[in-house]
Amino acid sequence: YKFAVGHVVSFDDNPAAAMNLAAETGELTMTAPVVLISEPIIPSATTIYQAHFNGDQITGFSAILVRIDNMIKEILKRDSENSFYVNLFDKEEGEHLTFKSYGDTAIDLAGLKSTTIEFPFINRTWVIEFIRTPEFIENNKTSQPLFIGIAGLIFAAFATVGIIFLSGQPIILEKVVYQRTFELEQANKAKAEFMANMSHDLRTPLNAIIGFSEIMCREIHGKHGNDKYLEYSRDINTSSEYLLSLINDILDLSAIDANKRSIEKEELQITRLVTDCIRTLKPLINEKKQDVIISIPDDSDIFYADERSVKQILINLISNAIKFTPTGGKITIECDTTKKSTVLIVKDNGEGISKSNLAHILDPFTRADSHPHISREGTGLGLTIVNSLVKLHNGSLAIKSHLGKGTKITIKFPKRNSGI
Numbered sequence: 549y550k551f552a553v554g555h556v557v558s559f560d561d562n563p564a565a566a567m568n569l570a571a572e573t574g575e576l577t578m579t580a581p582v583v584l585i586s587e588p589i590i591p592s593a594t595t596i597y598q599a600h601f602n603g604d605q606i607t608g609f610s611a612i613l614v615r616i617d618n619m620i621k622e623i624l625k626r627d628s629e630n631s632f633y634v635n636l637f638d639k640e641e642g643e644h645l646t647f648k649s650y651g652d653t654a655i656d657l658a659g660l661k662s663t664t665i666e667f668p669f670i671n672r673t674w675v676i677e678f679i680r681t682p683e684f685i686e687n688n689k690t691s692q693p694l695f696i697g698i699a700g701l702i703f704a705a706f707a708t709v710g711i712i713f714l715s716g717q718p719i720i721l722e723k724v725v726y727q728r729t730f731e732l733e734q735a736n737k738a739k740a741e742f743m744a745n746m747s748h749d750l751r752t753p754l755n756a757i758i759g760f761s762e763i764m765c766r767e768i769h770g771k772h773g774n775d776k777y778l779e780y781s782r783d784i785n786t787s788s789e790y791l792l793s794l795i796n797d798i799l800d801l802s803a804i805d806a807n808k809r810s811i812e813k814e815e816l817q818i819t820r821l822v823t824d825c826i827r828t829l830k831p832l833i834n835e836k837k838q839d840v841i842i843s844i845p846d847d848s849d850i851f852y853a854d855e856r857s858v859k860q861i862l863i864n865l866i867s868n869a870i871k872f873t874p875t876g877g878k879i880t881i882e883c884d885t886t887k888k889s890t891v892l893i894v895k896d897n898g899e900g901i902s903k904s905n906l907a908h909i910l911d912p913f914t915r916a917d918s919h920p921h922i923s924r925e926g927t928g929l930g931l932t933i934v935n936s937l938v939k940l941h942n943g944s945l946a947i948k949s950h951l952g953k954g955t956k957i958t959i960k961f962p963k964r965n966s967g968i
Contacts (some may be wrong), residue, residue, distance in 0.1 A: 562641070563595060569671060570599040571606055578670040580641035581616060591637075591645055592617040596670070596709065612709065616645055619705050632684045635677035636702065639666065644677075661685065665699045669706050676702060739802065754792045761785035797929040800860075801912065804936040811854035811940050813964075818851055818858075818883050818892070819844050825862040829870060836875045840866075844883040851883075851890035852964040857937045864930040865894040865957055872955070873898035888963055889943075895956040901949040909947060910935045934959075 562579040570577040576598050581591030598610045620634060637644045662679045676699045763769070764781035772778045803809040822842055826833070833840055862881075869879045873896040882893040901909060912932045931947075938945045942962050949955040 563597075566595065566597050566671070567599070567609060570597040570609065574599060574601070576670050578672050580638040580672065581636075581645060584615070590617075614706070614709050620645070620702065632681060633679040634698070635675075635679065637675055637677075639673040639675050667699070667703050669703065674702075674706075750795055751792065754788055754795070757788045758785060758792065761788060794929075797933060800933055801929055801936065804933070804940065809937075809940065811857055813852050813854055813941075815850055815964075816853055816855055816858060817849055818890075819849050821855070821858055822862060822881050825859060825866055828863065829866055832867065832870050833879075836870060836873070836877070838870060838873060838876065839878045841878065841880045843880065848883045848885045848890065851885075851961055853890075853941055853961050857940065861892075861934050861937055861959065862894075864934050868930055869894055869896040869898065869955070872896065872900075885963075886960075889960040890963060892959045892961065893956065895954060897954040900951040900953055900955055901947070902951055906947065906949055910945075 562582060566577040566579045576596055578597075579595045582593050582595065583590065584592050593616055594614050596612050596614065600607045600610065616636060620636060633646060635644045635646050660679050660681060662677055664675055664677045666673055666675050668674075678698070761781050761784040764772075765778065765785055767778070772781075800809070819842070822844070826840055826842075866879065866881070873879060877897050879894070879896045882895075884891045884893070910931055912929055935945050938959055938961075944960045946958045947955065948958075
């Protein structure tokens with residue numbers, strides 16, 4: 549763009565071309581000279597651009613405007629008694645910037661002796677033309693080193709601007725990162741406060757609804773006058789318990805994400821924990837007449853982890869296996885040890901998970917349903933919470949599944965002092 553007293557007076561494609569080139573190459577680019585003043589209309593500045601990316605997406609450009617006229621005037625002050633002129637222009641564009649060392653008297657430059665020097669910088673080739681007056685030649689019999697010195701100063705000035713621009717980027721980015729981090733911290737704080745309020749404001753009335761609806765279902769204070777009321781009471785109780793489980797899952801996930809979930813590792817007996825979890829899920833297992841097999845060798849029975857977290861992991865994995873395994877199916881829970889890990893495996897011969905779902909099955913609110921027309925209860929947070937709890941233990945989770953054959957989930961807990 550060409551600017552005149554703060555207004556655009558004409559247009560060329562230098563800025564657009566430089567920005568496009570910066571976006572294509574990911575490197576610094578520079579425009580040909582642009583005009584900042586209208587009287588006289590002489591190219592007097594250039595702009596350096598740098599593109600910024602987030603992956604493959606451009607997030608913006610940084611730019612610095614270099615006042616070439618001021619830069620050269622400062623350089624020429626070094627030898628103000630010598631009458632010579634300097635033209636600086638972009639070789640491709642051919643637009644000149646003309647300066648002289650002192651005085652404003654107009655002189656016909658035609659026929660005067662000149663010397664040119666070219667130097668490439670960033671994506672452009674600059675030409676410096678020195679025009680010497682007879683007075684200058686007379687006073688400077690060996691003037692060639694002076695030309696080279698001035699050319700070197702101009703080149704060094706450009707290079708210095710580029711270096712400052714590049715070195716300034718980390719400072720700019722650090723400020724952006726700091727600001728963004730502060731904003732995220734504030735957002736997390738607001739989220740934590742919201743979750744705490746939701747925990748109290750939602751769970752308290754929900755527990756009351758669940759308690760009273762259970763009393764109504766059991767008809768403790770007398771029979772309902774209509775069987776429909778008993779049916780409605782059961783629906784209220786079931787729906788309230790489901791909503792409470794959803795809230796609990798969201799709160800658990802939020803606590804883990806905010807590093808508010810603490811774990812206390814201790815030596816645990818895996819057989820006892822598995823037995824306790826199966827006892828809790830026994831009604832669901834009996835309803836589907838499934839066979840649950842526990843295979844835990846004696847030498848693998850003790851491992852080091854947080855009891856509450858392991859129970860939550862097992863409940864989620866076993867209940868998922870129950871849900872996606874057909875009536876009469878088989879669920880196996882195994883445990884093994886390696887030099888560095890205790891390995892816990894839950895597998896079933898259920899319907900399995902499709903490859904498309906398997907790629908993002910650990911994402912929040914993702915369900916493993918392979919059948920699009922079958923609706924199942926669940927928040928889609930179970931495996932996400934499991935994965936987060938495993939990471940809290942510095943462990944790992946792997947899922948293998950085949951449609952129609954079943955799913956195998958392997959979790960590795962690092963042994964105590966294993967260094968993992």
